[in-house]
Amino acid sequence: MDTLSEAVANGTATAATRTTKDIVKERFKEDETIEYIFEAYQIKGHEYSNRLLALVTSQSGGTFAIIAFSYLRTPLTAANELIVNKVFAIDHNFQLRQDSKTSITTQQFDLSTAEDGPIKYYYYATESDHYEEFVAKVISFKSTMAQHDPETVLNFRWLNDYRQIGEVKQELKKRESEYIVYKDIIIYCATWNVNNKTCCDSNNPLRAWLACSEKPPDIYAIGLQELDTPTKAMLNSTQMQALEKQWIDNMMESVHPDVEYEILMSHRLVATMLTVIVRKQLRQHIIRCRPKSVARGIFNTLGNKGGVAISLQLNEGNICFVNSHLAAHMGNVEERNQDYNAIVEGIRFDDGRTISDHDHIFWLGDLNYRIQEPPGQQRPGPLSDAQTYELLLQYDQLRQEMRRGKCFEGYTEGEIKFRPTYKYDPGTDTYDSSEKQRAPAYCDRVLWKGTRIEQLVYNSIMEIRQSDHKPVYAVFQVKVKTRDEIKYKRVQEEVLKAVDKRENDNQPQINVEKTVIDFGTVRFNEPSTRDFNVYNNCPLPVDFSFKEKDIHAICEPWLHVDPRQDSLLIDSARSIRLKMNANVRTIAGLLRKIRASDNFDILILHVENGRDIFITVTGDYQPSCFGLSMETMCRTDRPLSEYSQDQIKQLMNDESPEYRVTMPREFFLLIDYLYRQGSKQVGAFPSYDSRLSLGAQFNSVRDWLDTWSDDPFPANAETAAQALLLLLDLPEQALLEPVVENLLECTNKSQAMDYISLLSPPKRNVFMHLCMFLRAGIESQFYDLHQVASTFGRILLRSTERAAWMDYHSRCNQFMRLFIDTDVEAMGNGNEGAGTGTGSGSGNRAGLQA
Numbered sequence: 001m002d003t004l005s006e007a008v009a010n011g012t013a014t015a016a017t018r019t020t021k022d023i024v025k026e027r028f029k030e031d032e033t034i035e036y037i038f039e040a041y042q043i044k045g046h047e048y049s050n051r052l053l054a055l056v057t058s059q060s061g062g063t064f065a066i067i068a069f070s071y072l073r074t075p076l077t078a079a080n081e082l083i084v085n086k087v088f089a090i091d092h093n094f095q096l097r098q099d100s101k102t103s104i105t106t107q108q109f110d111l112s113t114a115e116d117g118p119i120k121y122y123y124y125a126t127e128s129d130h131y132e133e134f135v136a137k138v139i140s141f142k143s144t145m146a147q148h149d150p151e152t153v154l155n156f157r158w159l160n161d162y163r164q165i166g167e168v169k170q171e172l173k174k175r176e177s178e179y180i181v182y183k184d185i186i187i188y189c190a191t192w193n194v195n196n197k198t199c200c201d202s203n204n205p206l207r208a209w210l211a212c213s214e215k216p217p218d219i220y221a222i223g224l225q226e227l228d229t230p231t232k233a234m235l236n237s238t239q240m241q242a243l244e245k246q247w248i249d250n251m252m253e254s255v256h257p258d259v260e261y262e263i264l265m266s267h268r269l270v271a272t273m274l275t276v277i278v279r280k281q282l283r284q285h286i287i288r289c290r291p292k293s294v295a296r297g298i299f300n301t302l303g304n305k306g307g308v309a310i311s312l313q314l315n316e317g318n319i320c321f322v323n324s325h326l327a328a329h330m331g332n333v334e335e336r337n338q339d340y341n342a343i344v345e346g347i348r349f350d351d352g353r354t355i356s357d358h359d360h361i362f363w364l365g366d367l368n369y370r371i372q373e374p375p376g377q378q379r380p381g382p383l384s385d386a387q388t389y390e391l392l393l394q395y396d397q398l399r400q401e402m403r404r405g406k407c408f409e410g411y412t413e414g415e416i417k418f419r420p421t422y423k424y425d426p427g428t429d430t431y432d433s434s435e436k437q438r439a440p441a442y443c444d445r446v447l448w449k450g451t452r453i454e455q456l457v458y459n460s461i462m463e464i465r466q467s468d469h470k471p472v473y474a475v476f477q478v479k480v481k482t483r484d485e486i487k488y489k490r491v492q493e494e495v496l497k498a499v500d501k502r503e504n505d506n507q508p509q510i511n512v513e514k515t516v517i518d519f520g521t522v523r524f525n526e527p528s529t530r531d532f533n534v535y536n537n538c539p540l541p542v543d544f545s546f547k548e549k550d551i552h553a554i555c556e557p558w559l560h561v562d563p564r565q566d567s568l569l570i571d572s573a574r575s576i577r578l579k580m581n582a583n584v585r586t587i588a589g590l591l592r593k594i595r596a597s598d599n600f601d602i603l604i605l606h607v608e609n610g611r612d613i614f615i616t617v618t619g620d621y622q623p624s625c626f627g628l629s630m631e632t633m634c635r636t637d638r639p640l641s642e643y644s645q646d647q648i649k650q651l652m653n654d655e656s657p658e659y660r661v662t663m664p665r666e667f668f669l670l671i672d673y674l675y676r677q678g679s680k681q682v683g684a685f686p687s688y689d690s691r692l693s694l695g696a697q698f699n700s701v702r703d704w705l706d707t708w709s710d711d712p713f714p715a716n717a718e719t720a721a722q723a724l725l726l727l728l729d730l731p732e733q734a735l736l737e738p739v740v741e742n743l744l745e746c747t748n749k750s751q752a753m754d755y756i757s758l759l760s761p762p763k764r765n766v767f768m769h770l771c772m773f774l775r776a777g778i779e780s781q782f783y784d785l786h787q788v789a790s791t792f793g794r795i796l797l798r799s800t801e802r803a804a805w806m807d808y809h810s811r812c813n814q815f816m817r818l819f820i821d822t823d824v825e826a827m828g829n830g831n832e833g834a835g836t837g838t839g840s841g842s843g844n845r846a847g848l849q850a
Helices: 005-010 020-025 125-146 157-162 164-174 237-254 280-285 333-346 386-393 397-403 485-504 587-596 645-652 665-676 698-706 717-729 740-745 749-756 761-779 785-796 808-820
Strands: 032-044 047-058 063-071 082-089 095-097 108-112 119-122 180-193 219-225 261-269 272-279 286-296 305-314 317-325 360-366 444-450 453-460 472-483 516-522 528-535 542-546 559-562 565-568 573-580 601-607 613-621
Touching: 020 032, 020 047, 032 125, 047 125, 063 125, 063 157, 082 108, 082 157, 095 125, 157 164, 164 485, 180 317, 180 360, 180 444, 219 237, 219 305, 219 317, 219 360, 237 261, 237 272, 261 280, 261 286, 261 305, 272 280, 272 286, 272 305, 272 317, 280 286, 286 333, 305 333, 317 333, 317 472, 333 397, 360 472, 444 453, 444 472, 516 528, 516 573, 559 601, 565 573, 573 613, 587 645, 613 645, 665 698, 665 717, 665 761, 698 717, 717 785, 740 749, 740 808, 749 761, 749 808, 761 785, 761 808, 785 808
Parallel strands: 180 219, 317 360, 516 613
Antiparallel strands: 032 047, 032 119, 047 063, 063 082, 095 108, 108 119, 180 472, 219 272, 261 272, 286 305, 305 317, 360 444, 453 472, 528 573, 542 565, 542 601, 559 573, 601 613
16 A cells, blocks of 8 residues: 655655645645644454544644544545544543554554544554654643643634534635625724713713714724622612613714614623624624623622623624723732733633634723833823823833733734823813822723724713713724625535535445436426436445435425335346426426526435435426416517527516516407307306316317417317416416405405505406406306305415415405405496407407507
């Protein structure tokens, strides 16, 4: 057997110019590094299966893992030949050990984790040196992981893309650039330490703080610290909720007035609260939203200090907001750093995500870092110019600690061009005049971390004087990762096919005589069949079956497959029969399929433990009037028998209000024939339930209508009546849609006519002529009023949802009586532009021309 180890170890090319390591690297992301590749194999029964064990480290996760790949052939030539077989996270539970219980102990080892194991692997005796190197690196990485506190949750989320369920996801991730676009959103971050004051009243609105941006924000993240928390209220959840509600209501009244907003989430830790508000129209694109908090302060548990975070996913982008209140007082710099690090380590959302596991992070709050000027260099007087701000910021503790790498590593803060936000005499713009005379400081800050973030504004609001802090806000433009659904679907289909091919290459297979079954010309109410053979050329018997699809059936209703499943012995064959029947029960669905696709169906022939085979069923449907809408038939300029499937597809998809005739000729031909039959019409209309049973003469009626034949009608009045019912009943949408529900509520004819007038001209004209025709027949006592009203009412007002009403049938009957009952007041004309009426008996087809 050819091995890969030499190429792996020495870096020699296994393909034209690439090493094995180069090829394997293509299966991983940019921030993931392959530390070592070791060749092994597994034994299953009498079969030996090659494995490549890739020792990988993730920069974003800060963790290590072993990914085991299977591959189909050697030498390895392309990354798509690698299939993820197993994933081992090198965490506290990971183990690598040798097994001394078999005869080849020196060439085998086990890998195990808390979820899997032990999994046994073997290696060749010639690979002993490489094995020792591999083990040494694994032990080294295991030791690195062991240095973490056992209580620390290690970040192995990156491995989800490589687990068994992630094979397709991994491929999609690699091809993100083909379907991901970036959309701009405006994020408004605001923070304010309210100094235990109650919610602003009407004299102190928040709009000056929350509606400063020119463009309406898409998302608000509003952080409050030192909320008023009376002892009594803290013991009463109802009172606490009422206090929160006052603030939230005030926020909602103060956001940008030009857009409708809604609360996404508000989360509170004692006196620290974070509220996220979003545009209403944006809410549907937020896939998940989770809160978390970490208490600090007295004994690190009381929660008078700490952090509150909210994680959300907008489209494909992950966003995290953090509001924190860190340790106070000038000298407590290290305590503030500790609070920051405790929040970073303690925030673990329910899905295992940490703060750093987001694309865009916004950290705001009263961070409490002070300005510590050297003794004797404090600047006296007012602080109101940019030069003064810059001089003060040289001694800003936050910036000093960030430069030392003690906190907020990787975060950015915009340029500060406003006065220190602390400490003021409440109600004034004067810095602390009390005995303590605390030095001014930039306690209230907004920082960010991530990609594609641009800060537009960073400022404080001097005119809000309720607290000893000034409110601060920052506005950002963020390019959020968004999936282009059309491009994604195309890439997904390609990936699914590629993965499917990779998985099925060496699996049991059967051969199919043909994968395209063409029924030729398909006609309404004429069943046809096609046969094809499947063969088993495998050395073992094979079971096959047709797989159910998302329609919860193996095929569309107009198809029948026999047999649905079977077994094939070695070197045997089986004939499969397909039956196609575009009949009264399936024609609406078939026409819907034709509107959207060029095929009648795609069957999935599933081979047990093998690959699926896709069989396309196609043909050329010969258009007929049965099943077409009145609008489609009114767009024709020649008999339907002269149209092709593609031509009728164009007419079915035409939504313009332009028509060639005022009502279908086929409809006119039927009522014209029936009207001329006089007394022969008696009892012609069947009951509602028997309308779908077609007699032997029906296809000649179909051809007579579809060719606009001048020959005598080829059947009797009963068949013509049945054809008329089907012409009205078979279209996908009922004749009186979209006003069926309104008509069922009508109690008089005048009210009903208001809704009838809203129908398209073809539907309206057909309905009015039909009613005139039925009324004339009832007056001549050819038809029974009750039967006709019941049958036509249920057809014209057909509704799957309304059929569940207890009085649905009686309402249909009552509606029809408004128009055909001879006892109802004489009906108005109502058939504008309809041409010649059938009641005259003229039958002049020229009157139908538009």
